[in-house]
Amino acid sequence: MSDNNQKMSYVELDGKDLPAFCPNPTMPIWSSHPRVFIDLGNHGEGKCPYCGTVYRLKPGAVHTGH
DSSP: OOGGGSOOOEEEEOGGGOSOEESOTTSOGGGOOOOEEOOOTTTTEEEOTTTOOEEEEOTTOOOOOO
16 A cells, blocks of 8 residues: 555644643544653644554644643
8 A cells, every 4th residue: 555545643732732642532442552641742632652642732723722
């Protein structure tokens, strides 16, 4: 299968959904891996090192840090 045919999996988050973690509650139990927290960085996007799911903030989402 070529890379062009693969569908990118991503999850849009709102500020209330933070901190971001994977696997998220909507993922089926059979596809579980150890829970990791996703650093969204300055660009509002991060990727799970286990399954490759991309987490991104919704446009206009407000989040606060420590």
